Amino acid sequence: MDRRVAMGLLFYPRGGSAQVALYLALALREAGWATELLCGSLGSVGQRTNAATFFDGLSVHAADYDPALTAFERGEDPIAQPFPLHPSYEDRPGGADRIFTAVSPELHEHLADAWARFMDDQLGRFDVAHLHHLTPLHEAMARVRPDAPVVTHLHGTELKMIDRAERELASGAEGPSWRHTAHWLEAMRRWARASDRLLVISPHDRDEVQRLLGVDPKRVAWIPNGVDIDRFAPRSLTAVERVKRWRRWLVEDPQGWREGGVPGTVAYSDADLESFVDPGTGEAATVLLFVGRFTEVKRVPLLVRAFARAKERFDRRAPLVIWGGFPGECEGEHPHTVAEAEGARDVFFLGWRGHAELPEGLACTDVMVMPSVNESFGQVFVEAMACGVAVIAANAGGP
Numbered sequence: 001m002d003r004r005v006a007m008g009l010l011f012y013p014r015g016g017s018a019q020v021a022l023y024l025a026l027a028l029r030e031a032g033w034a035t036e037l038l039c040g041s042l043g044s045v046g047q048r049t050n051a052a053t054f055f056d057g058l059s060v061h062a063a064d065y066d067p068a069l070t071a072f073e074r075g076e077d078p079i080a081q082p083f084p085l086h087p088s089y090e091d092r093p094g095g096a097d098r099i100f101t102a103v104s105p106e107l108h109e110h111l112a113d114a115w116a117r118f119m120d121d122q123l124g125r126f127d128v129a130h131l132h133h134l135t136p137l138h139e140a141m142a143r144v145r146p147d148a149p150v151v152t153h154l155h156g157t158e159l160k161m162i163d164r165a166e167r168e169l170a171s172g173a174e175g176p177s178w179r180h181t182a183h184w185l186e187a188m189r190r191w192a193r194a195s196d197r198l199l200v201i202s203p204h205d206r207d208e209v210q211r212l213l214g215v216d217p218k219r220v221a222w223i224p225n226g227v228d229i230d231r232f233a234p235r236s237l238t239a240v241e242r243v244k245r246w247r248r249w250l251v252e253d254p255q256g257w258r259e260g261g262v263p264g265t266v267a268y269s270d271a272d273l274e275s276f277v278d279p280g281t282g283e284a285a286t287v288l289l290f291v292g293r294f295t296e297v298k299r300v301p302l303l304v305r306a307f308a309r310a311k312e313r314f315d316r317r318a319p320l321v322i323w324g325g326f327p328g329e330c331e332g333e334h335p336h337t338v339a340e341a342e343g344a345r346d347v348f349f350l351g352w353r354g355h356a357e358l359p360e361g362l363a364c365t366d367v368m369v370m371p372s373v374n375e376s377f378g379q380v381f382v383e384a385m386a387c388g389v390a391v392i393a394a395n396a397g398g399p
Contacts, residue, residue, distance in 0.1 A: 115140035138191035212267025234388035
């Protein structure tokens with residue numbers, strides 16, 4: 001392949017943007033473009049946050065974040081390490097990856113310099129740089145390959161942080177999370193305006209780019225995320241087949257986690273699986289499913305409280321499965337803590353699973369319940385619909 005793309009993702013694989021990067025790289029390959037992916041990585045080969053594992057089959061150049069995270073556990077600043085941990089678009093006080101606006105200009109320079117040296121060492125020839133989000137990778141790319149055309153792929157989280165940062169700045173907020181707001185707003189707007197093209201995933205985000213970043217709308221393209229309909233398709237399973245899968249995820253390989261705990265600290269027994277079978281008919285119980293991270297916008301605690309109250313009026317068994325969440329990435333109340341405080345029965349915490357397992361999970365599900373607001377796209381909504389699963393969602397955000 002003569003045409004080459006250098007793709008950049010500051011974060012280790014953990015959310016929707018990593019999945020989009022994977023799908024996009026595979027699609028580009030089919031279109032005759034070779035992709036080299038630079039990204040962060042966490043954990044050893046085989047773990048879901050490991051870049052080589054997540055992006056298996058692609059040409060990956062991964063920056064190892066394990067030493068920075070180990071330094072954080074010793075009480076050191078993970079962003080001040082020789083290879084710095086990435087900051088975040090979310091405000092989780094006490095987390096290793098603090099919000100961008102809490103990172104000093106000096107550490108911003110350290111991030112850009114570390115990535116510029118990494119790029120210079122790892123990258124070969126390429127025709128286009130495709131950078132996900134707005135991050136110091138833009139600064140690094142401008143230093144290493146200043147003449148390279150840059151496509152910036154926005155996923156919505158950066159726009160939400162910029163919107164909130166603007167409001168915090170206007171209100172005179174002076175807390176540690178917003179100490180360097182003006183610096184980062186200027187940097188992100190500079191990167192956006194220097195991009196040759198910007199991709200957004202919804203018409204709403206297209207309008208937000210103009211409002212928040214001041215980019216000419218002619219340079220912004222709306223390209224919604226796609227769905228792999230070969231994998232996400234209607235599939236009928238018997239009650240026995242469903243329970244077998246719930247047993248694997250909840251009993252044999254539990255990944256749910258308590259507040260302050262690690263994956264596996266929430267586990268279940270075979271007796272708990274009775275909730276997934278209707279006692280009167282022996283048929284599969286109606287299963288409600290949430291899929292996503294434990295961030296503020298997802299409103300998982302609200303869902304747990306609503307379920308606990310609504311369950312009293314159910315005329316049949318209908319467990320709620322919470323699929324997602326990862327230690328260190330929880331904003332606000334931990335949903336499991338809320339479930340315990342509410343005495344909510346039939347709420348099951350599955351933990352974070354690989355995207356490859358989601359089609360099976362949807363095949364075991366009857367209704368997806370998503371209380372999130374201001375979603376930029378809502379990838380799992382359309383994946384559930386592709387599988388024939390009914391979706392209950394807020395009429396806000398999305399494409």
